[in-house]
Amino acid sequence: MRVAVAVLAGASALLVAGCGSQGIVLPTANGVSGTLAQPTTTPLAKGDPAAGKKLFTSEGCTGCHTYGPAGSHGTIGPDLDKLAQYAKQANQGTLPQFVAQSITTPGAYIQSGYQNVMPTTYGNLPAKQIADLVAFLTQK
Ligand code: HEC
Incomplete structure (x- = not known):
């Protein structure tokens, strides 16, 4: 009626x-039944540092970066033992945000004294692997 x-x-x-x-x-419909889709991309997933350590070697990060926990001595990129200090100077969000951005979009911020030569292909890694690398690099 x-x-x-x-x-x-x-x-x-x-x-x-x-x-x-x-x-x-x-x-018009009175309401929506059924479940609404939840956003699937959380800004930063929780990573596993042990898995990140393996990736750090298998993805070739060791070739360019010095990082104590990985036992690497590369000098093409910044010394990642100083990452927390660099992140503060960069002032690009929290440490995990800065590290994730540095891996997926290396050119977004260039560490002073270094060339923009880090491969950009890591942005294609699955989110979980990025999270693992971030966990490994921010564990201390
Ligand atoms: C071909 C050499 C090369 C490889 C391989 C490489 N990087 Fe880099 N990386 C660099 C250089 C050079 C910079 C400095 C320029 C910049 O800030 O983008 C850098 C910057 C970074 C930074 C930011 C440091 C800062 O102080 O700004 C992080 C974090 C990082 N790399 C992590 C990684 C991880 C994780 C991998 C492996 C998945 C990796 N890199 C592979 C060369 C490399």
């Missing part, structure tokens, strides 16, 4: 307005 009235009202509104879609009143 209500619906019929609404449609009638809509029809007359349309007549008066003479144009436009605003005049038409259509019955």
Whole structure:
């Protein structure tokens, strides 16, 4: 009954307005049933430092970076034992945010004294692996 009235009202509104879609009143759903999709991307997943350690070697990070916990001595990139200090100077969000950004978008912030030569392909790693690397690099 209500619906019929609404449609009638809509029809007359349309007549008066003479144009436009605003005049038409259509019955609308009263609510949504079922589950709504939850956002699947949390900003930073929780990583596993042990898995990150393996990735640090298998992804070739050791070739360019010195990092004590990985036993690496690369010098093309910054010494990651000083990462917390560098992150503070960079002032690009929290330490984990800065590290994640440095891995996925190396050019976003260039550590002073270094070239923008870090591969950009790490941005294609699964989020979980990024999180693992971040956990490994921020564990201390
Ligand atoms: C070809 C050499 C190279 C490889 C391989 C490489 N990096 Fe880098 N990385 C660099 C250079 C050079 C910089 C400094 C320029 C910059 O800030 O982007 C850097 C910067 C960083 C920074 C930011 C440090 C700072 O103080 O700004 C992090 C974190 C980092 N790399 C982590 C990694 C991780 C993790 C991997 C492996 C998944 C990796 N890098 C692989 C060369 C490399």
